[in-house]
Amino acid sequence: MREPLIRLVGIVKKFPGVVANDGVDLTIDEGSIHAVVGENGAGKSTLMKILYGSQKPDAGEVWIRGVRQNFGSAKDAIDCGVGMVFQHFKLAANFTVWENVVLGCEPGSAVRINSALAKQQIMELSVRYGLHIDPNSIVGELGVGERQRVEILKVLYRGAKVIILDEPTAVLVPQEVESLFGSLKDLVANGVTVVFISHKLDEVLNVADRITVMRAGRTVAEIDVSPNISRNDLARMMIGADLPRPEAKRGILSERIILELQNVSVETQGRKLISDVSLSVREGEIVGIAGVEGNGQTELLEVILGLKEPDIGSILLEGEEIRHWSVRDRRDKGIGYIPSDRQYDGLMLSATLWENVALGHQRGYPASSNGFMTKEPLRRHTKDVVDQFDVRTPGVDVIAYALSGGNQQKLVVGREMLSHPNLLLAAHPTRGIDVGVQALVWASLREAKREGKGLLLVSADLDELIGLSDVLLVLFRGSIVARLDPQSVSPEVLGSYMTGANL
């Protein structure tokens, strides 16, 4: 048996209040694709950061090629051949590919960069590893999948023999995922070892040779991938239970229209952010909006919520024209909002939970009466939200900052649900949330549908969209390019509409 390339033995890492890694063992063989799966908070990212050198373990050993390592920083790891591609790319959009790749270790003297040499080296790497990137392209003009490959080039350029990828498919559409996996296989064929973190079990089973399952800071299983292993097997190892399913029952829809958009357009400086969009959401209907980020989803929600006014078109809420209404009037009329980034516009992190529950609903019961805040009814209401939506907190006077991301999301979802809206706008409601909380959010959305609320769901999670929606609209460059039946659409067709390939 060959000596494994990487061995992590008994890694322990603690943060205030949390044990991220509780004695983790991990073995990675050279020339393999090794996946590390687990829920959010299971400790995968921390473990990889230790392997990559950006964190030091409190205890435990890191062995590479049989030699014990003591990385003081990421630079030490890179010198040892370990490189990392992060989920959030660190690229300068205004620079070319080669400039981005060599940034920080430019060939040549201190005065003059040897750009010809750099381009040549990068071209070689691109060809050898099948990455198909032109060193002279401007990064800002590249698509997400290509940018990811630039990040891969960065680490290869620095001599990485082991590449760690953190949730690489989180930002990709199905076609790009296939393309990435092809590249990974090419890398491995050329002697590189790939480690990637994921919580997408299908993909992991698709491409990995070996999987390590982590739960609550420990390794619970290390298995070779074979056709005998199913998603559910993995899920059971990951969370100790079966995967939740997003499927909502398709019932008979009411005819009553809650929200209607007619020929809505939003322009800025001659460019159409939203172009002639018409849609309707009925009572008890979930309308899903699919699309790659940046194609108008944000503007669509802003226009419905009232943060932006449409240049053309009508917005009707229960038959009333609301395009000129203020955000306040729309919220008071019953539009609920679950934002995509709760920390950006969903919560006041420095305020208590009960103050946060008033956000969006501060006018009227139970938050205020006659212009004055009513603290007791509000606190009681917050206790209801916390109980019904399983928000783990010592009390309602806790500062929102102290809650974990999943609990914050549960608070936001609960707040909106318990305000009894007639229209609910949900943007990426389960982004960055682990499986357990995801199940609860989906259950809430299904409940909203059952209660007859209209729901507009914007999401990048195709499972979520397909599972929950009654009808699926695809947004591309501000227009609705497809109206699909979620029951019968395939991810490939959906992906092609999302990337505009079908036009």
Place this chain on the structure above:
Amino acid sequence: MLALSTSIAAVALIIPGYSPRIAFGAMIENVATASGIVTVLNSAARYYVMGVAVAFGFKMNLFNIGTNGQYQVGALFAGAAAGSLGLLGPINIAITIGIAMFCGAVWSLIPGMLLVTRNVNIVVGTIMMNGIAVGLIGYFLRTRFRDPTDNLTAHTKTIPTDSRLPDLNRILNFVGIELPVSTKLHSFLLIAVLVGVVFYVVVYKSRFGFDLRATGRNAAAARASGVSANRMVLITMSISGALAGLAGMSVLLNQAYEYGDRFPLQLGFTGIAVALLGRNSPSGIAIAAFVMAAIEQGSRGLAMVGIPPQIGQILQGTLLVVAVVAYELANRRGRITAIREASGVLAPGASRL
């Protein structure tokens, strides 16, 4: 915090050869007398109202640096009116205060409108207005509003006695406190207390206050919740400017009885310092106002022992710096503790979300 800044000031004293003990002793002596305390209270009341004026804006991250101009413009017009209107006493007082607050509000509303319509940075706008105020005041003071009976200094007509705010000495005598004849406790103190109460109720108990604080905590979330950013800016700037104008009335109606070259110039900036030191809270600002006034009064006694009175300013300055740093450190430690407590609730072995 006081200890740290006192030590720094002590170092500043020792270097040129003065004795900190003598200096601080003289300062405390100057405050600890009856007239000393009364002066401190009078100044503190003024600084308090100015501090609240600034804090209103700070609560929503709106930095009104123009309180100087706002209160001066208010005092100019109010002084001119009070000296010339000739109405019955109490009505005169009410109108005078009203004019001061109105002018202060207008002066503050202008940069507010610039922010809302043209996205002009509020700090830049309010500071610029300060400069314009100087010119405006200079013009009016030397021409239309000038008291023709005085050729030495420029000031508005002296306010008749019945149009001035009374002092509280008689009430104090009632409770058995006898003050020397020359020391008067200004009734503005009562106004300051009223301002504090209103500040507390509006900002911490009303729905408007909730919206105000929400805008300061997370403007994007506030907007999504239905708070109109523009409306908040305009209302807050008006209130802030009005309060600044009111602060100036403590000098006009309780002390100088005229607006002119000898009117205090830096009241606005003192208000900013007091708001920062007091962390924008109704009680904090009160303590801060008192401390700043006490240091100021104390430094008046330094000249007598041959020590430069600027030590007082050093003390105030270092206190401010130390306070800001201390607040930030306390904030950070508070956050970590909050997180620890919240995650301690989870049973061991539960999935760490």
